[in-house]
Amino acid sequence: MPKRFSLATVLAGISLIAVSLGVAVWYFDIPHKPVEKLPRLHGQTERSVLNRLGKPDQKYEFTMDDAVGEFRIELYNTYPPNSPNNSTVEIRELTWEYPRYKLTVWLHRPNGTWTVLDTCRYRNGIMF
Structure with a gap:
């Protein structure tokens, strides 16, 4: 039974x-994939992103002339290195650290307002 x-x-x-x-x-x-973009943030202002995500854990500013490495390679789609005017374009990089992943947001200032150019959400341990 x-x-x-x-x-x-x-x-x-x-x-x-x-x-x-x-x-x-x-x-x-x-x-989530090990590395992915967050297109819903693209085009938003810095203020909007900060209101949504809070204060970043890291903040770094550089010009496109200094945007080296695979981690920042997508920025060249908007600002190709072979264009002389692009070398002086300022980029602001904000990174938030979470228990299992990091989120980096790159901003540019095309019209005087910092807006999101690109994003990358990547699991901890990912090497670029």
């Missing part, structure tokens, strides 16, 4: 499975 479980036992088992799945999704950051 098959063993019967009470409703409370079945519900407890289902709850345990649901919580375990939720923790796994959260811990392993399953809904």
Whole structure:
């Protein structure tokens, strides 16, 4: 004869499975790719981003002439290095650090207002 479980036992088992799945999704950051953009931030003002995300953990300013490395390579899509006027374009880089990932936002000032040019959300441990 098959063993019967009470409703409370079945519900407890289902709850345990649901919580375990939720923790796994959260811990392993399953809904996200290791590196991805956040297009919903593109074009927003610096003030809007700061209101949404709070104070960044890191802030760095540089000109496109100093934008070296794979991490900043996407900036060259807007400001190609072969254009002499682009070397002096100022970029502001803001980075927020979270338990499992970092978020970097690059801003430029085409019309006197700092606006988001590009973004990169990347898991901890990713090397560029």
